[in-house]
Amino acid sequence: MRFSVTIPALLAVALFGCAGCGSLQDPAAGEEEDAESSLMGGTPRRAEVPSFTGPGSSRVQRGKMPGIDFGDVIWEIPESEKEKIKAVAAYLKGSAERVILAGGAVVTNAEYARQLGQQRAIAVKNALIREGIPANTIITVSYGLDLPGRGGDRVEFGFIPTGEKREPGR
C-alpha cells in the first residue's frame, strides 16, 4: 500500500513541483526519457480566441442567425437544416468574421452529451467548409447538456467581428 502511494506522489511532484517549491514546473523535459515517447506526437494547444461563454465572450455575437436543430438525429446534419448552413456561409463570405460553433445534446449521460455536441459542431464545420468557408475561421466547442441559451440538441452560432471585409474570392 505504501509503495503504491509513493509512485503517484512522485508523479505529482514531477508535474507540480514539491509542496512549497513555488510555481508550477513544466514536466515535459522529464518525459523526454519516456520509453514510449516515440509513440507520442505533440499535443496542439488552442490559440487565444474569444469563447462562446467565458473569456472574451463579450466580443461574440450570439443569436444573430438561427442554430442548427438536430432533433433525434445523432450528428449528421438533417436535410431540413441545410439551408441554414448555406445562409450562414453566405453571411460569412461577406463579413470576414470568424464563427464559433457551440454544440449541445440532450442525452442521459453527461460525457456522451459533451462529445455528441462536439461531433455535431464538427459536422456543421465540415458543411461550412464545403460551402467555401476557410477552416481556420471556424472554432468548435461543445457544452453537452449545458448549451447556453435554449439548450437542446442544437449547434448555435457565435460570430466574432474582425472589423475587416473578406476579400473577393477568399
Added chain:
Amino acid sequence: MGTSLRAQDAGRVPVGMEEFIGGTGESAAQLLRDDLGNSGLLSVVDNPTAGGGWLVRASSSAGRIDGALLDKKGAVLFNKHYDESDLRDNAHAFADDIVSSITGVRGIASTKIAFVSYRTGAPEIYLADSDGGRIQQITSTGTLKGAPSLGPGSILLAYTSYASGFADVMLKDLRTGDERAVLAAPGTNSGATFSADGTRLALTMSFAGDTDIYISTLSGSRCQRVTNSKSVEFSPSWSPDGGRLVFCSDATGSPQLFVVPRAGGEPERLETGYRYTLSPDWSPDGVHIAFTGREKSGPAIMIYDLASGKSRVALSNAQDAAWAPDGRHLVAVQNESLVVVDVVSGQRRTLISGVPHLREPAWSR
C-alpha cells in the same frame, strides 16, 4: 448487536472488538466498525471472545490511534501508531490494515470518491471519503465542469473545465491545490481517466477532425491517437495492465462498448446484449466491465463478464458506475443519490443523498 451473525453478515469473517480507550476512542471505534462492515468481508461482533479468534484492540486520543490486531492464538499481527491529524484518516488506515491482514484483500476505507454536484447552483467537483463522510468542495469557479477522475492514492484529480470557455482537461494536485490545464487542444477535451499506474490519461479529443480516443502524458505535452473514425468515441477506461481500453462508440447508430489495444488497431465490439450502453469501467482485477445499459424500466448498472461474455444487472434504475479498487464494490448514481453496491452480496448502501444533481462519480484506485 450480540454475537450471532445477521443475514447480511453471512460469509463475512467475524472480528471481535474490545472497547477503545481514550478521549476519541468511542468515535474511532464507530468509524472502524463502519469501515470494516463496508469492506463486505468482515463483520464486527461486540463480544471479543466471539470474533472467530480475531480481535481488535485500540486506544485513541486527540484523533491519533494506537491499534493492534490479534490472531486466534492471541499473537499480535501488527501494532501500529496512526498519527495523521484527522481521526478519520487514522481510522480508515487502521481498517484497511485489518482487512488486508485478515483477508489479503486491499481495503477501501482510505479511498476517495469524486463526483459532480450542482449544490452551489453551478457544477463543481466534490470529494468524499468512501463511507460518504467528509465531503469537500474541490472546485469553486462557478463555470461548467465534469468528468472527474482520481489518480492512485487520490493525489491527482483530472477533470473537465470550461473556465477558458472551452472544454479543457485540468490536473489538480489535491495536496497543494495547484492545478493546470494539461490538455487544451482545439475542440473539446474531456473524459480523462488515469491508467492504473497513474502515468497516463486516456480521453476524448477532437483537434484532428473527429471525436476520438487518445492517450496522453500527464503533462499533456504528447499524445497518441488510439481510434480513428467518423463516429463519436468517448468514456475510455483502462484495463488494469494498461494494455487495452474499453470505450463507447456510436458507430453502429447508438453507443456501444468496444475494446481496443492502447497502441491502436481495429476496435472489437463487446456483445453485451444491450443496444445502448454507456460509462464503461474496467474492474481492477480485469475480469469485469461495469456499464450503464438501457432497460425497459430505465438505466441499470450492468456487469459484463469478459470470460463468459454475459451481462448481469448489478443495480437497477441507476447509471454512471465506477469500481472501487477492491473490484467488489461499485458506486453509481441512483435517484439523485450516490449508492454503493457490493456486487458479490448484492448489499447496497446510500453514500450521499440530498445533494442536488449528483453525477459522474469516480472512485480512486
